Amino acid sequence: MVCTRCRGRLDAPPNAVVYLCRACGLAFEAAAERLVELKPLTASLTTKSAPPPVVRYLAVWQFAASVEVRSKDTRSGAQPEHVWDGVKRAAAPGPPFLYVPAFAFGRLVVQQLGAGLVEAQPVLSLEERIPWEVPLLSLLHEGVVSVDAGKDEGGPGFGTVSPVVLGRRDAEAVAHYVYLAVENRGSIDLRRIDYHVDVGEGDLLFLPAVYDRRYVRDSGWRFLLREFDGLVA
Numbered sequence: 001m002v003c004t005r006c007r008g009r010l011d012a013p014p015n016a017v018v019y020l021c022r023a024c025g026l027a028f029e030a031a032a033e034r035l036v037e038l039k040p041l042t043a044s045l046t047t048k049s050a051p052p053p054v055v056r057y058l059a060v061w062q063f064a065a066s067v068e069v070r071s072k073d074t075r076s077g078a079q080p081e082h083v084w085d086g087v088k089r090a091a092a093p094g095p096p097f098l099y100v101p102a103f104a105f106g107r108l109v110v111q112q113l114g115a116g117l118v119e120a121q122p123v124l125s126l127e128e129r130i131p132w133e134v135p136l137l138s139l140l141h142e143g144v145v146s147v148d149a150g151k152d153e154g155g156p157g158f159g160t161v162s163p164v165v166l167g168r169r170d171a172e173a174v175a176h177y178v179y180l181a182v183e184n185r186g187s188i189d190l191r192r193i194d195y196h197v198d199v200g201e202g203d204l205l206f207l208p209a210v211y212d213r214r215y216v217r218d219s220g221w222r223f224l225l226r227e228f229d230g231l232v233a
């Protein structure tokens with residue numbers, strides 16, 4: 001498969017549903033009988049802590065979402081809109097986003113990292129590019145990383161840029177699951193919720209992160225964004 005813009009060869013790692021062009025930064029998602037063009041955006045590091053030797057970029061779908069909570073039963077008896085109002089405050093003055101990790105299928109990854117991003121509503125500085133700057137081959141050469149590094153311990157199993165294993169349609173469905181994870185984390189004893197989520201336009205983002213098994217509550221990942229600096233021990 002080649003890129004329609006530059007005729008470059010597309011990167012197609014195992015299980016990927018989005019193919020990235022190394023040459024020009026376009027991406028293509030497999031749809032019925034054709035490839036749909038995407039322009040992935042990459043967020044700059046905003047962490048105040050020292051960057052790690054290997055920065056990974058995790059594929060995440062970002063949806064401008066509008067949420068209506070009609071009713072809710074919780075032990076605290078808080079207003080139905082309570083949790084989502086908190087998300088909107090974190091996002092202000094911008095619109096709130098739902099985030100769906102697209103680099104792994106694991107339930108915990110989606111729940112922990114997705115909910116963490118939605119709660120934090122990080123301020124992202126986005127550029128239309130794919131972060132290939134640190135070529136995996138040179139990292140391999142330097143012995144910094146191996147393709148299978150950490151795989152046995154549940155590590156990333158990829159180089160600088162994660163594969164995209166969740167397509168847009170599936171991510172729209174999983175966005176509901178992430179939203180409910182946020183409600184569940186923010187409510188005392190959530191028993192029932194009647195809500196409506198409109199998942200708006202979606203963008204495919206690559207967010208800088210470091211893999212470290214110490215971040216066990218975040219599936220071993222820490223985003224290199226200042227909103228997550230508080231997690232550093």
Ligand SMILES: [Zn+2]
Pocket residue numbers: 003004005006007008021022023024025026
């Ligand atoms: Zn291209």
